[in-house]
Amino acid sequence: MTLAEKVLDRMMSRDAFSKWMGLEIESVGAGTCKLKFVVKPEMLNGFDIIHGGVVFAASDSAFAFACNSHGRIAVALDVAITFTKSAKVGDALYVEATEQYLGNKTSLYEIKTLNEAGELVAVFKGTAYRTSRPVIEGIS
Amino acid sequence: MTLAEKVLDRMMSRDAFSKWMGLEIESVGAGTCKLKFVVKPEMLNGFDIIHGGVVFAASDSAFAFACNSHGRIAVALDVAITFTKSAKVGDALYVEATEQYLGNKTSLYEIKTLNEAGELVAVFKGTAYRTSRPVIEGIS
Amino acid sequence: MTLAEKVLDRMMSRDAFSKWMGLEIESVGAGTCKLKFVVKPEMLNGFDIIHGGVVFAASDSAFAFACNSHGRIAVALDVAITFTKSAKVGDALYVEATEQYLGNKTSLYEIKTLNEAGELVAVFKGTAYRTSRPVIEGIS
Amino acid sequence: MTLAEKVLDRMMSRDAFSKWMGLEIESVGAGTCKLKFVVKPEMLNGFDIIHGGVVFAASDSAFAFACNSHGRIAVALDVAITFTKSAKVGDALYVEATEQYLGNKTSLYEIKTLNEAGELVAVFKGTAYRTSRPVIEGIS
Numbered sequence: 001m002t003l004a005e006k007v008l009d010r011m012m013s014r015d016a017f018s019k020w021m022g023l024e025i026e027s028v029g030a031g032t033c034k035l036k037f038v039v040k041p042e043m044l045n046g047f048d049i050i051h052g053g054v055v056f057a058a059s060d061s062a063f064a065f066a067c068n069s070h071g072r073i074a075v076a077l078d079v080a081i082t083f084t085k086s087a088k089v090g091d092a093l094y095v096e097a098t099e100q101y102l103g104n105k106t107s108l109y110e111i112k113t114l115n116e117a118g119e120l121v122a123v124f125k126g127t128a129y130r131t132s133r134p135v136i137e138g139i140s
Numbered sequence: 141m142t143l144a145e146k147v148l149d150r151m152m153s154r155d156a157f158s159k160w161m162g163l164e165i166e167s168v169g170a171g172t173c174k175l176k177f178v179v180k181p182e183m184l185n186g187f188d189i190i191h192g193g194v195v196f197a198a199s200d201s202a203f204a205f206a207c208n209s210h211g212r213i214a215v216a217l218d219v220a221i222t223f224t225k226s227a228k229v230g231d232a233l234y235v236e237a238t239e240q241y242l243g244n245k246t247s248l249y250e251i252k253t254l255n256e257a258g259e260l261v262a263v264f265k266g267t268a269y270r271t272s273r274p275v276i277e278g279i280s
Numbered sequence: 281m282t283l284a285e286k287v288l289d290r291m292m293s294r295d296a297f298s299k300w301m302g303l304e305i306e307s308v309g310a311g312t313c314k315l316k317f318v319v320k321p322e323m324l325n326g327f328d329i330i331h332g333g334v335v336f337a338a339s340d341s342a343f344a345f346a347c348n349s350h351g352r353i354a355v356a357l358d359v360a361i362t363f364t365k366s367a368k369v370g371d372a373l374y375v376e377a378t379e380q381y382l383g384n385k386t387s388l389y390e391i392k393t394l395n396e397a398g399e400l401v402a403v404f405k406g407t408a409y410r411t412s413r414p415v416i417e418g419i420s
Numbered sequence: 421m422t423l424a425e426k427v428l429d430r431m432m433s434r435d436a437f438s439k440w441m442g443l444e445i446e447s448v449g450a451g452t453c454k455l456k457f458v459v460k461p462e463m464l465n466g467f468d469i470i471h472g473g474v475v476f477a478a479s480d481s482a483f484a485f486a487c488n489s490h491g492r493i494a495v496a497l498d499v500a501i502t503f504t505k506s507a508k509v510g511d512a513l514y515v516e517a518t519e520q521y522l523g524n525k526t527s528l529y530e531i532k533t534l535n536e537a538g539e540l541v542a543v544f545k546g547t548a549y550r551t552s553r554p555v556i557e558g559i560s
């Protein structure tokens with residue numbers, strides 16, 4: 001198991017909300033993460049489309065897994081998200097995090113959400129603050 | 141019932157995810173909205189604090205109620221959120237939306253989330269695109 | 281002279297681009313700053329309105345003066361800006377920074393730009409990273 | 421001359437602030453744009469590094485050229501920028517705009533600024549509102 005896999009394992013095992021969303025891990029690496037989930041009825045808003053908060057939350061989980069993958073605890077500081085297409089019940093969504101910058105104190109990620117047709121649902125840009133504490137005691 | 145109240149009623153009655161979050165309406169008006177909710181165990185991430193996606197989602201609901209309150213369907217376009225303080229299980233959070241700009245095609249809102257001690261948990265800035273369709277058929 | 285005034289004085293005296301913009305200081309305090317400037321022909325874009333970059337830059341200067349006002353060097357990390365109204369040559373613009381959060385490592389500001397009629401031209405939300413170095417040697 | 425080149429020509433010929441910055445066009449296409457400029461003394465802030473507003477403004481110009489390249493006037497609505505590295509007098513900076521989404525009413529771009537060593541200086545995410553008016557009368 002790589003460090004990124006160990007970190008993901010530890011984080012995911014305790015992450016109640018990511019479990020509620022039904023996030024499946026497609027892959028994880030140093031600074032990257034790919035997730036998949038399917039839109040459930042409980043995720044809809046009053047217009048019968050996915051609540052923007054759920055799209056954000058899935059991206060935010062991918063962001064958290066990617067920015068913690070180096071072994072040090074990192075926390076979300078600023079995020080900007082743009083919504084370009086809605087999704088309906090039963091749609092499968094793919095969430096992919098890419099590291100754009102890794103500094104000592106901060107790091108930056110882009111997370112794209114795509115539907116099965118490959119259309120862009122949202123783009124999320126997240127800045128993390130990197131603490132000096134390890135995600136897993138003794139490993140970092 | 142004011143138009144803002146009718147719109148909220150219609151939106152909230154169908155909004156499965158806002159119900160899941162347990163959002164309570166404290167007040168609603170033209171361009172404004174105040175919500176309250178309590179952090180539940182299912183809302184936590186792997187660090188035992190509230191998942192950023194839930195903080196975002198509650199703000200996003202307040203944003204949606206505020207930007208639709210004028211009677212025309214409005215959809216989230218761009219959002220930027222800054223996280224300043226975390227929250228734990230049992231914390232009550234207060235979410236307040238203020239309208240900063242109302243144009244014909246777009247509108248802009250600031251949503252602040254505060255804890256019971258009045259400390260700032262997050263600030264959300266959201267731009268909505270205003271369609272010409274009414275939220276409630278025949279009323280706008 | 282307050283600490284905020286000393287810091288502003290030091291920063292402004294060396295800030296070539298703020299001078300180019302013709303920024304005038306209306307007031308400065310701990311975490312706050314009010315500026316004024318007039319739109320010049322060199323500030324226009326190809327549509328004969330003020331270049332968005334200039335609106336941003338004036339807000340960014342107000343942000344810098346406000347986040348450095350406590351005496352420690354702070355640098356811009358993430359900024360989100362929404363443009364709501366354009367401005368033309370000769371318009372006077374008022375730029376006002378408010379501190380929304382002051383932490384040990386980061387701080388958060390909202391900067392509004394208004395025209396003479398009090399209409400909102402832009403809203404800027406900026407997060408700063410606070411270093412431990414003093415703006416003025418020996419004072420902080 | 422392609423449509424994108426004609427539009428750029430028209431916009432650049434009138435864009436006083438882009439000229440002041442000394443922006444050179446490396447390439448332009450449908451939805452894309454590459455610029456280059458060199459940091460001048462008038463672009464510095466009080467810490468002897470490039471003013472964040474200038475980094476923003478160069479990105480904003482690339483964004484404007486890219487989003488108008490399809491022939492319809494498009495205006496900046498929301499922008500989020502993250503600063504990752506500073507630049508000094510004499511540094512050459514490369515600004516590259518990529519189209520992430522092109523809808524009927526809105527479009528979305530990512531603009532990266534890199535230095536000569538290929539290091540990331542800033543990432544800019546911009547949403548444009550697309551009007552129905554042509555940039556050049558009779559062509560769109």
